[in-house]
Each structure stands twice: as C-alpha cells, then as structure tokens.
Amino acid sequence: MDEVKLINCMRCGMCLPHCPTYRETFLETASPRGRVALIRKVTEGELDQSERLLEYLALCLDCQACASACPCGVNAGELVAEFSCEGKAGQGGLNFMEDLILRKLVPHPDRLETSMAPLRLYQRTGLQKLVRHLGILKMFPKPLARMEGLLPALPARPLRQEISEVTEAIGPERGSIGFFLGCVMSLIFSDASRATIQLLSALGYKVITPKNQVCCGAPNMLGGDLAGLQEAARTNVEIFAGYEVDFIVTDCGGCGAELKKYGHHGAGEAAAEFSARVRDISEVLALHADELALLLQPLALKVTYHDPCHIAHCQGIRREPRQLLKLIPELSYQELEAADACCGSAGTYNIARPEMSDRILQRKLDTIASSGAAVLVTSNPGCLLQLKKGLAEQLPNVRILHLTELLLQSLRAPVALKPS
C-alpha cells in the first residue's frame, strides 16, 4: 500500500455528498474520507485489520464517485479495492470456490459458456416460470434467489459462438477495430454487442473479434486475485498484438476500465501500448458524429441516460454518450438527476449486499420516474442487469437499452420503437 496515496487525503469532505453509502448512512465509516482513514490507521499500526473494519470497507461499492469528486486526486474506492486485494493475498489466497470460479472458470470462455448452459435450458424449457410460480426459490439461500431474480432472458447462444471473427466494413474501409467482447455482454446482452459491431461496420470499420480472447480480469481483481488479473492481461495483450487494429473497442464499461489499466499492472510496454488503444464504443462513435448524424432516422422518444460508474468515474466519459443520443432526430433528451450516481449493481455487490444495493437502486429508480423518460439508456452490463430488474418491478413502462441498441434502432428502422 502506497503511504503517500493515503496521506494525500486532507479530509476536506468534498467527496462525502457524492458517496452513495454515505448518502444512505451518514456514517463516517461508510464515507470515502473515513475509509481512507481506516486503511491509513491499519498501515500505521493504530488499528488492527479486524473483521469489523473489513466489514466497513466491504460496504464500499468501488464506484469511484469519490475519485471524480476529490480535488486532490485521492481515489478512496481504488484504495479500498487494493487494500482488500492485498489483505486476501496475505490471508493465504483464494478459497476453494474462488479458485474454482476465478481461476478455472472465468479465464476460459468455453467453460464459462458451458456452465451457463443449464441456466439457458432452465429458462427455455419453461422451468423458470414454473419455479417462480411455485415459489420454490424461497427455499434456496437468499443470494441464489437474488441471482435468479436478476437474470433476464438469455440469448439462445452466446454471441462469441455466433459471430464470425471478421465483420467487413460497409462501404469503403476507413480502418479496422479489434472488438473486445465482454463475457457478460456475450452471454447475456448479445444484442447490444451485435449492435456495436454493426454500427462500427456501418461507419466503415472492419471489425475483428478474436475468438480466443479471455475475460478482462475485472472479476479477479474484485475477488482479490491479482495474479489471475495479470494472467488475463498477458493473454489478451498477446492475442490483440496479433492483429493490425486502430482501436481496441469494448461496449462494456467494466471491461473498458480494466483494459485501460493493463498498462499499470506492470505488464510491460506491450500492455501500455494495448491500453493506449482501448476505447469505449461511445468514444469511437463520437469521432464520427457528423457522418453518423446523416445515417440516423427519427425516433420520437423521450430518452434519459444513466452514467455507469465504470464509464463516467473510471474512464471520465460523460460527453460522448449524450452527444450521440442527441444526434437521433426527434429524440427528446432528458438529463437524469444525479445521472452519475451508482445504481447499486457494482459487480457482485447487489448479491453480496442486497440491502444497501436496494436502497441505492431505489434512489435511481425515483430519479428515472421523475425524468418522465420512456427509454433509459446506459452502457454497462452490470447496470443493465440491475436496472432491468428494478424497472420491471416498479416502472414496467420504461424500457432499458444499451446505447448501441438504441443507435442501431435509429440507424435501421423507420420507427422501430413506438413513440411514447
């Protein structure tokens, strides 16, 4: 742990109103300032790394809203993540389940896909309906039931298995793009990633999706498995080095944030070079806003946008998604109040900390309701999962789409969505 990063916090409190868990609790232990202080006190030997202390830290969403707000450049969320990661390594590493998931499953897309097969079967056979109807889930441990509740209808097959490695540019080719297909995007939100590829190709890019790419490694970091993350970084850097591409693009905020950090994980020059090329899809599309504007058809819809933490806070991207939405003719854009506040999804947080996650989600749903929007757009699978579930329960008339899905609708159909 870098001591300077800790003492840089001058305790001004400017981050407090931006921290979702402080907003809910008003507790210093649940604030960025308090979390940095707790870690500092452990490193200085004033406090032990007690169960309770770890519990306080675990309430952090790692949403990094505090980092955006901190004028002195402290990143409390990242410090907590690093500290927990180091703590885990110190305690003898991963337990059996973590090892199984993080080392044996996540890094192997084919195994990951196979493991999802039963779920797919479960949904497709109508068993899901039956189970829900009979309330059988109540008999299962809570986290399992929650996980089930979060799961939207799965695509028939993961996108990775369906698309071809190369999608040619439509019209004259302006360049080529390496597409980083996130695991969750491929497994669950394949329509959105398909839209991403189609938009890029419509703008004249040849899109290459290497089939052997592996998970970005973000789940490893989350689980305190730094070695696993480094391994993932090495593999992906090597794979993409095999292609001549202008950008490496992803439509998953979480992957983008992680890929852009490969260079920091000590993986050498190749990794830094890789990271420098990574772009969120909105960044690349915005480069061609003028041309895109000519291609888009009217969609008379009231739309609002939720900033994923991994896009707004971790990558600093706020302007581009809004700019792109406003390109769609006849679309009425309504800014969401506290648009860049976390939705409570935060990786596995909504399963690990259901109570806090629900409170944070509720705030978000309230702002969506008062925006009056008919469509909520966002661009990260975690947010899509969380908000989809929330909307279904409370605001069934509001549709949720990935940014590229809405853009593709506007590109394709005269009016694909009914005006509200």
Next chain:
Amino acid sequence: MDSSLLKELQKIVGTEYALSDRESLAVYGYDSTPELESCPAAVLLPAHGEEVATIVSRCAAAGVSVTVRGSGTNLSGGSISHDGGVVVQTSRMNRIIEIDEENLTATVEPGVITSALHRQVEARGLFYPPDPGSMHISTMGGNVAENSGGLRGLKYGVTADYVMGLETILANGDLLRTGGKVVKDVAGYNLNPLLVSSEGTLGIFTGITVKLIPKPQAKITMLAHFPAMSDAALAVSAIIAAKVIPATLEFLDKVTIKCVEDYAHVGLPLDVDAVLLIEVDGHPVVIAEEAAAVTEICKKHRCSFFQTAKDDGEALKLATARRTALSALARLRPTTILEDATVPRSCIAAMLQVIQEAAKKYDVTIGTFGHAGDGNLHPTCLTDERDPDEIKRAHQAFEVIFDAAIAMGGTITGEHGVGLAKKKYLPRLVGESGVRVMRGIKQAFDPQGILNPGKVI
C-alpha cells in the same frame, strides 16, 4: 466510558445510532483541520432536538463532555472532541421544516446541508446567500456555529447576517429560544449574535431560522487575468473604492490556479500571476453598468485578458472550480495548512506582500486564494506532515502573517473560527479584557464546562 451511561445513550438514540466500536471512534477524531486528532468515547446520531436535550442532560449529570459535529469540515479543529467525550453528529436532523414565503424565512434543522437549502429556496424564487466553499457538505448548524462566509460575502454578508432565530440546547439540557421571525426585537440582551460563531461551546442548535431575500434577477460572471499579483490586489481595492459592490470578488494566485486547473479543467490561464473571479448580480440594466465599470478598472490595472462567462453553465463551472481551491492545493503536497487572516480591504496588496516575504524567509511554498473583496485571504502552506522541520517553518511563517494582520487592524480568523488551532493567538487579538469577558460568557452558559471543552478560550 462507563457502560451504564453508554447503555442509556443507546436507549436514547437507538443502538444503531450509538457507535462505540474502535473503528468508528477512530474516524470521528478528525475534521478538516490538519495535525489534530483525538478519540471520543462514543458517537451519537440523534434524530431530533429532544434526543439532543436528553443526551446533554445525561452527559452533564455524568460529567462527560459533548462535542457537536455537523460534517466535520471546519478548519480550526472545532469538531474534534475531548478524548473520552461524546460526539453528537447532527446529520440525521436534516429536515427543512418550513419555507415561509410571506415572512421570507426558512426554518431548518441543524443537519441540513447548506446547498440543499439553496436548492429548495431558489426553486421558489428566493435566495439564501451564504455559500461557503464547502456548501455541498457543510451543515447549517456548522455554518451558524462558525459564522461561515462564502463567495458572495462581499455584497451579501456572512451567515450571521441571516440568522433570525435559534433553538439551542443549553449545557443542562434546557431549551433556549432566541429571536424568531420578527425583523425587529429589542427584548433583553441580543443573544443570537453571541450564539452565532460560538463553535459549539455555548449550546447546541436544534432549530435555525434564517432570513431569505428575493433571488437576484440576473448575474454576470467574469474572470480577469493579471500578469502581476500586486495589480490584481490593487484592482480589488479600486473596484470597491469605485462604489461597485460585486457579489463575488475572489482571488487566486499562480500556485492555486495551476492546482485548480489540474483538477477542474475549466481553462484557467497558467501563465499569469493571479486571477480575479468577479460576479455582479441584480437588475440586468444595473449589472451591465457594473460589469462595464469592473472591466474598465481591471484593464486600467493591467489585466492581460478579461473574459465573461457566456452562460450560466460556464459561470457555474468557474465558481465550482474556485470552491475546490483548498483541496486542489493538496494535490501538490500531502499536508496543507491554511490560514484565514483578514485585513481591511484597502490592505489586501500589503497583505499579499507580507505573505510572499514570509514564504521566502521561511522557505515554504504558500498558495494564496480567498475572498479578496472581504479582505479575507487564505494563504495555504503546502507541506508534508512527515517533515517536522518544514512544519515548524510553516508555523513560523504564519506567526509573521498573523502579527502583520493584527497590526493592519485585521483579525486572525475571518471565517474559520478559533477552535483549537487558533486558540493561542486569540489573547493577542482580543487582549486580557477580551479573554476575561469571553470566559465570563462561557461560565454563564456552561458552568460545568461540558460543551466542546478546550475550544476558543
């Protein structure tokens, strides 16, 4: 802490809101003041005034001290408790009780965040001017207890100018009501101003009624770049001497500009010695004239560039960037020790000179920003708490600055309060009789000395 007292306190606020674990206590021992820390025995988060009253009376009976805390953003150590005392945090008492449009008042609980009140009153075309740099997190209770200023102090004054009524829990748990919604009141001693800026040492506010005014119709925000710092200072005095009273007249020096720009990216100039952020507000016709006058004065004082915000969005960005100045300075070095010396406005240029000389003499880096129009500068020493020698030199430099401020007819603190940090300088400013009267007041309010002991005097 005595476990039976702790149990009683838990009963009052509920166990969820009575913290006594080591970890919680460890993070309630600091505020935004550098170099100071303590460890309270318990932290309580009451839900309303009656709970506060019960807490205070129980603690008084047990002889345990009580330090009230808003968001812990003060800069003088005012919310740092006595070791072994109880901290009462007001955040849960955050209801805006009433906005009275007929009497132009707002009544709030002490934990209401300053900018939350702004939002509510401005939605009704009203205005509560005090806007400290910390307004998105500071509480109204903290603002009243410190008599906080802000960016609009020059034209609109400070918190004290808006406090009309207070509900205060006294050291024995009794409730004292002072003032109210009436605009005139000469019944007995005027206690409101005494309680304002009492830093939690005389009583705990549980209700606050403030005056509102109509929201100004329009505003113009400007930024003037000065290649020479002294010219910026002279321009400040000249603007005021020309009988133009801008709402905001803020100063940022080169070091501050760089740090703020690094964080906020609002296009501040990196090649000048100082900028003035100026805002005039009011009737559109009047402010157009005022803006013209300000422009001319700045140009006369050799400003190299003068820009006017093109819309509210840009104006807001500039003001927001200015609010981050103190924290942004901490980008350069881990420890920032800032001061709050305030001088008559005509002495701003002389004061800046003193600050520069002190920095040079004691070989420390000082970034200066502040409410120039109020004569209130915040020279901020950028240092590292791990270097005791440098810290010592920083304090020596501040000694020189304080003495100069007092000699110019100024004060050691314009808005941050005395707390613990400035306690030793207070006698120098107010003299022996000043200290005696203040002691007498403390004695009258809190004979047992349980409310925020050790602060101010």
